Amino acid sequence: MRKLLTTLATMIIAVSSLSEVVSCYNSNNVEQKKPITEENLANFFKQNNTYEYTGEYFFKDQSEQSKKENSNFSSISNFYFDKLISNSFSTKFNNKFNYNLHDYNFSIWEGDPSWLIEGIQINTLSKFIFNLSIYNTLTKKLIFEAKNLIFNFLETSQYNDYDWFMNNIDFWKGDGRVIFSNSIAYFSGYNHMIIEPVAIYDTNEEKNKYLQNNDLFVLDDISRQYTDFFSSDNDWYWLYEDKKMNISATKYEYLGDIPDKDAEYGVRSKTSLKFISLSDSTLSTEESVDLWMKY
Incomplete structure (x- = not known):
């Protein structure tokens, strides 16, 4: 029987490996990084509820897609959107928090109707609503869920054939479905296929x-x-x-x-x-x- 298995037990999103977080900023009157607590997370998401991407990407303009591609788009495109959300979120999050990456898992839920689309329009802003959950890997408990976050996406053009090919291989080589890949202990340090x-x-x-x-x-x-x-x-x-x-x-x-x-x-x-x-x-x-x- 032919089958393929994902490397993760849950469909959590992916992003390339992040560097170790330092404990604080330099002494230039810059805010010190904080520990992960419910209060600090609540304050963070009040100030950071919007994430965005503008630039080249994988998608065709919907006008150039086939009926089959339109039909499949909403389920398959989430893989590629997740990576962009991860990149945008992790940049902001790691600037604010000091924590051990192995102690937390981050996952995104995309159940909002805004994701039920058949394609995107090049040079046209698309807005998506998502929830983000943070789990403590030591206690196996949900410690925070941020709801109704916004992801703004604007693709300026589709990758050319070479860039599409190479970026897609990088995506399936572990750059796709794992947010903060070092938080998955068995995934850290390995050049995995997803x-x-x-x-x-x-x-x-x-x-x-x-x-x-x-x-x-x-x-x-x-x-x-x-x-x-x-x-x-x-x-x-x-x-x-x-x-x-x-x-x-x-x-x-x-x-x-x-x-x-x-x-x-x-x-x-x-x-x-x-x-x-x-x-x-x-x-x-x-x-x-x-x-x-x-x-």
Whole structure:
């Protein structure tokens, strides 16, 4: 059975890894950073309820989309919007708070009707409403929920073909669905793909192949699963027909068991993946990623 699993148990949004937060600003009469408390969070969100992005991005103008692309847009585009919200929010948040990144998880809820759209118009402002929840990873409790926050989005143009291709690969290599990626202990420090294949086998002999380097059975299985995801008729994740990719695994180095005490059993590997655009074969790149494949 073919299936792909996300690296996270919940669909929390993503952003690239953030640097360690310093305890205070310089002594230039600048406000000192504060600890995360309910009162401090309430004051922060009173003053920071609006986030924004203006610039090039992944989306076509709605007038250029097919009916299928219009139909899929609201569910798939959220992945890409989440990254922008994360970037804007994290900049403001880390300027105000001193905290241990591993102690908190941040997640976004996009249940407002403003997200139910079939596309965007280039050079036209779009306004979205979202909630943001903050959890303490030590107590496993929700410590704050900010409601009815605003995200203003204005795309000035779609990325050119090369930038679209490369930025999209970076997105799926862990730059997408994890807000404050260091807060996910098992995610920190690894160059993960957001979507990872499953170690599929029918016999113990096949299972043992995942413990070896560069076994053709394993390379073919990884290639098949990723190609199914990035170039099949998968309507849940894929946005545009003309942007699909073929992916092949070219190298596989077994690194041991998945190093996460909360994860199911599986194998960790350093794997080289070759990405090729289906619409333009000159667009290609090979990237080394850290794969955690659950059994």
